[in-house]
Amino acid sequence: MLEEKRFVQGNEACVEGALYAGLDFFAGYPITPSTEIAEHLSYRLPQRAGKFIQMEDEIASMSAIIGASLTGAKVMTATSGPGFSLMQEALGYAVMAEIPCVLVNVQRGGPSTGLPTHASQGDVMQARWGTHGDHSIIVLTASNVQDVFRVTVEAFNLSETYRTPVVLLFDEVVGHTRERLFLPKPGEIPLVERLKTNVPPDVNYHPYLPREDGRLPMSDFGGVHRYNVTGLYHDMWGFPSEDPQTVHDLLRHLVDKIEEYTDNICMYKEYYLDDAECVLISYGSPARSARYLVESRRLHGEALGLLELQTLWPFPAHVVREKCRNASYVIVVEMNMGQVLKSVKEAVDRPERVFLANRIDGVFITYKDIGNTLRVVQGKGV
Amino acid sequence: MLEEKRFVQGNEACVEGALYAGLDFFAGYPITPSTEIAEHLSYRLPQRAGKFIQMEDEIASMSAIIGASLTGAKVMTATSGPGFSLMQEALGYAVMAEIPCVLVNVQRGGPSTGLPTHASQGDVMQARWGTHGDHSIIVLTASNVQDVFRVTVEAFNLSETYRTPVVLLFDEVVGHTRERLFLPKPGEIPLVERLKTNVPPDVNYHPYLPREDGRLPMSDFGGVHRYNVTGLYHDMWGFPSEDPQTVHDLLRHLVDKIEEYTDNICMYKEYYLDDAECVLISYGSPARSARYLVESRRLHGEALGLLELQTLWPFPAHVVREKCRNASYVIVVEMNMGQVLKSVKEAVDRPERVFLANRIDGVFITYKDIGNTLRVVQGKGV
Amino acid sequence: MEPLRIVFSGSGGQGVITSSIILAEAAVLHEDLNAIQSQSYGPEARGGATRADVIISDTEISFPRVLQPDVLICLTQTAFTKYRSILRPGGVLVTDSHYVKTHQRLDARCYELPMYDRVMERIGNPVVFNICMLGALIGLANTVRPESVENVLAYRVPQDYLPMNQEALKIGLELGGNCSPAYNSGSPLKK
Amino acid sequence: MEPLRIVFSGSGGQGVITSSIILAEAAVLHEDLNAIQSQSYGPEARGGATRADVIISDTEISFPRVLQPDVLICLTQTAFTKYRSILRPGGVLVTDSHYVKTHQRLDARCYELPMYDRVMERIGNPVVFNICMLGALIGLANTVRPESVENVLAYRVPQDYLPMNQEALKIGLELGGNCSPAYNSGSPLKK
Amino acid sequence: MPISDYLRERFLPHIWCPGCGHGTVLNCLVHAVEKMGLSKNDIVMVSGIGCSSRISGYVDFHTLHTMHGRATAVATGVKMSRPELTVIVPMGDGDALAIGGNHFIHAARRNIDMTALVMNNRIYGMTGGQHSPLSGYGANATTAPYRNVESAFQIVDLAIAAGATFVARTTTYHVRQLTEVLVQAIEHKGFSMVEIWTQCPTHFGRKNKIGGAVSMLDYYRNSTAPVGSKALEENPDLVGRGIFRDEDRPEYCSEYETVIQRAQKGQ
Amino acid sequence: MPISDYLRERFLPHIWCPGCGHGTVLNCLVHAVEKMGLSKNDIVMVSGIGCSSRISGYVDFHTLHTMHGRATAVATGVKMSRPELTVIVPMGDGDALAIGGNHFIHAARRNIDMTALVMNNRIYGMTGGQHSPLSGYGANATTAPYRNVESAFQIVDLAIAAGATFVARTTTYHVRQLTEVLVQAIEHKGFSMVEIWTQCPTHFGRKNKIGGAVSMLDYYRNSTAPVGSKALEENPDLVGRGIFRDEDRPEYCSEYETVIQRAQKGQ
Amino acid sequence: MADKRHKHSINRDWCKGCGICIAFCPRNVLILDEEEKAVAVRKEACVGCRLCELRCPDLAIEIQTEEEP
């Protein structure tokens, strides 16, 4: 029975998801509230001959997983606010060199050291724009232990499919809450393995020549193909180049390979949206409060609905527009000053109907808080 | 004569502006294309008993100016893309602890090591969102040597006025181009000195108790008031606190003290906007190409106009909306994939009329490039 | 079954959090129930009063926290003073008579049980105090079957400590099972 | 005065960039002109061909780069092959006869001057080659007055090198002043 | 002045666990400062992040609680800007030598005048017991469940190799020596480093079965001996306490004054 | 195999300036690898950012040109993931010891099996001649116009104190010794570090009036002497060349194997 | 020595009962009371070495030494 059912924290569910996805190598540095991920992995990975290392800091952690990934390993690191900020340079390197890897950021109160042990979702925009230069990136989130497992597996699949870093943006509540986790059987969730080149040993292999579909078959370091990897703009050989056409094409490739596949990357859940007059849009733990409100109000016949986003970037604008089309108002529920609110306003037809229900004091937002905002929005005051 | 006229690069103009504003302390780490700023300051600062130090990296550089600022010094650091990414954690600390300081980012091609010696403006969104957690920040830019001097002085004034880090976001072309600089006489440009507390030595001084107007009088380290500074959420004493009300109020203060003063912070230039049918919006070196285009087209009676932004954040949405009200189309000219374009679309009444003229290949965008886009926008193809 | 909302409170060393996890885990792994557990973290958890929330239900649990507990357990005076007010009117209050003096009356069924004292006299080791408390809770409210908790103890507790824990659980069950509220101004809980 | 657009090109060690700066600085600081200077940076500047752009004008200069130079100076064969095509039709091409062979004709006034050879024979030190080139340019096109360049040299060049530089400038002025184009398929520049 | 005048009593009792050695370091530090009779206005304390770094909140100096690992870098800015101030930089072993290792060796190389206190509890206390670069081979930690296989830095050797000019080691058991060494370290002109063994009963003690604060102090007493003592020579298992280096080398800020002189002559 | 087989001739001539010592390091390195007869598929080179780091582009191994200062950290990931591979990590002095100092000392502490080459030209070449932590007191640099007042790291001492188990120094003049030492360093199991003096005529040479490449090599010849040589003993001004440490200590990856064993028994 | 008296003022709000002062007092002057706070029960035996004051991690002990009249 213990086999398929577990009672775990979100952070441990993330560990189980990573192991299910085939994690080989983890490098990290402790930081609240993500530390349990490193702790569990230091125990679990060597059991299956996987490698765990605690590096000297987050920069080193991110650097180490980049190196390991190039040898063919599935890799991950985990951190929170301050550490995530420190990883931004290396994150950009992984984007430029197209290195599959997964970064977990269990958010805490920011800016700076902020509120290490409290709930917040203040890193949504940073996850998209934190490193210098134009780029694109995939960011996923979840609201309960089961979904944490699920999106973690998906993060590895997407990072392999698109050869890109994927950020898992959880929050303190999801990371620390213990609840039931059903472990899927092996094979129950399909896994994406790394796309390897089939170029024979003595034929020229072009590591950075994208296929029609934008994908790049890889060859492991230590394998038969020797090539160069760099954070500079580079040609199909991976050799530095400043040729304008080469530069233009590479940057377009880096962005298009993700943005053009937004539909395939987009994950979300919906509750009672069909006839919803008021659409709540939320993600992470606040979506649980939103769902509680929706379900209890439905009992009194109020036409509330919930759109729970699991893919934050690339932002699923078309889905949001669709789901909000018939809503007389939309309330974005998040624990920050309205970071997803911005994207929602951009996406919908009538931005003036979009409102924000939020908390920024480190206290988990409750269904009562959302209810209060709803009342105000309905013109009934507090 | 050499007294008031100089022939210098933009990077040196930045140095002169900082010295004019009263720079006391600079810590930095070399990186193309910002290095000349450190080099000139290593020569100029000690001449006036100021302090220059080359630290072991950018994190240390940002850390060192934070320490120096608290002793009452006017401080600055300068870097480019990769270094700017590394500074994000400490930048957030300066935001949280409300430490006046100026960061120069002379942009180069990103992401990652990218194109160190080429022109780009890819760090606009990062400058706003690069550090973790909700926050606000001031970001300025300029398009020629004279304006580089001017906005640099302004950067120091704003950082003292609002007790916040101010980012100067230049680009390689502006930083490296040599042209004429007229040095204003002392006093010609008003300088903002640090607001000091007048609380007498033995009376309780509350370092983090904002005045009505949101300003916080400071007391220098080494002075008569001893207090605590931290990156954690803190009370009026600067002592760590997790009280929700305290947390809420501090974060609101950090954001409102800037966002509510957007008008005072907003700097821009305009050319031929009164009757402009087509409004170009640009900033940094591309604004020069845009201006060239506007002026040459005006000779043929085409109603083009240019709005050159110098304040990028907080974004001057109201100004943009105003200036674009009567335009039949708006073209944003920048050397990235449309980072200011996003804000412009949010600001104007008819986002569908906003277009992008850009280059992303490291080549400086010319008036011809903009002209080509204009032709397409006018439906005339290429 | 109506979802049952419990708040455990006490001081750092008392093992309140462990007991909350054991209870919830017993419900999830050894009965066909759903449960969720969360706890206070950080400096305030270090000094001051620790708190753990548990919700047990036979349906999905969306909102993870307890705003108004049906059952409130306080193992220190500080915890009692801090949390007494959140107890649902008519709910159940369990306090340890050694650590807590409940002066004025609350609108609740209040049990002041000599858990600590009984553990010290019958076992002589305070580490199992929290398990005794768990036993008492199970005795009082219909949460999970004692066997389920024993199952959890079996793999969570080091062998040599197991008997001591089982004993403590038994003591608690007795205390909780055959006791009547110190006073009862609340509505009955057991259905 | 019409803005005058000049492109200097050559190889790393030849001091093309320095000479471009001296010219522009002379215009800005010692004549009431406006000028702007920019140059190629980075690896490609290290090996390959270095390039410096200068625009001299008596009005404000908005666009900082030179797309089609009125005057193109090439001090190496590589530079010539790389940049010849950008010269404005009818513009002025200045090459050094020691380093550059201009095979087929261009639509321009082309001057192939023995600047390097003259410097080596009259001064014997290649470091002032670039100043000689500057002199030639001034001799050819109306850019700035020789005195203005001498002014700049006076504070930019270390004392003991000054005479050598002044001499080189003079040689250049002679070369540029009393020379006729190798061939002329371009329009006259001096107005 | 009474000891209490050097404390911010408003914020006490502190957040440290019962028996945490960090409190003893705080205790000896204020006694040392009192001994030296320094004016509180002339002292700046710069700490990083960690249990140890919370020390800055409790002393009535100018206090700067910075970022994890960055204390010496921030302190460099403070000191260079106001060389006349006394700068004290308490750090945990992780703070100083894991994430902060680079700033630490560079401050030592520059020999900039500050006193670095490495509060070495061989563990990450604040985050709950992960191994640190000082845990040492064989130690147990939440991120070393199968025992640590990394060997520890020799802080003293590293500081000396990097260029520190005053280097000492002692423990929270040896409170008289600790107080004395702190006085000398603070008086030293140049980069001084004091490694202080300080017990974390909550994590290191518990996980490594050393027991509580009292037995950890016993261990400190029994496993160390004064530098130059016969005991130390005879028993290789003992670790030396005392001063390992105390020398004069041009201090960074004074050197920078010569730069200013050259620059101003230059004009 | 002929030397040229170890090079990516497609990308040559390289970007280094005429007379740059980095080319000589490349030259001796490929000669060393050829001597050892290693298979190119088994070698991974991880470099950072700098002129020196461009070396990875020209060798026909698996090459990883990473971020400024991060080479050893990235290499740690490579090595730990595939311990059977030979990992070579060339870095500039700034790359290795300014921004990269922390990763450098931690890789040494772990004694992870890789060969760090510190290509020490005492300057930041790539960015145009700013001082580095190795420039040393009195050196001229674009960011030290009034002469440098920071003293240099002793790389050899620092590496030893941090835990490196093979430590050597030589120069680009002493090409036979360089090649020989490289062979030994690569063969060593554990963290090996070779400090290589390599001339930057363009910046260090010019700014410090040492002249061009040839006279810089002359300087290397005249200012160094073999470790243990009489000359070195007698003349304190000379700097030692050769091997300073060569010892056995458990290597990190092998140690981690024991962790895996314990973990798997544990089940 | 006997001609000095030593007063132990112990701050009960700060004392966390770690037992350090008690374990290492050379004269066993101190004990923990039932509230787990340190108290000086054998004052007369105190030699005023002040080690408890210096070792206390909570700065809860202060020794005042006064001359016998």
Place this chain on the structure above:
Amino acid sequence: MADKRHKHSINRDWCKGCGICIAFCPRNVLILDEEEKAVAVRKEACVGCRLCELRCPDLAIEIQTEEEP
């Protein structure tokens, strides 16, 4: 030694004329020509020490040594 012949193959595209091989050749075999490329002018004097090959920063020299017939 005299019974060996040494061929210097110098890659003129790679040679940057730094002069190192020339300065440190024990037998002054090499010189720079007017195009600033190294050439072996006194081949017969070459002792085949290969120091020029090993020192060349541009990997432009290769010495082939063949036995005299």
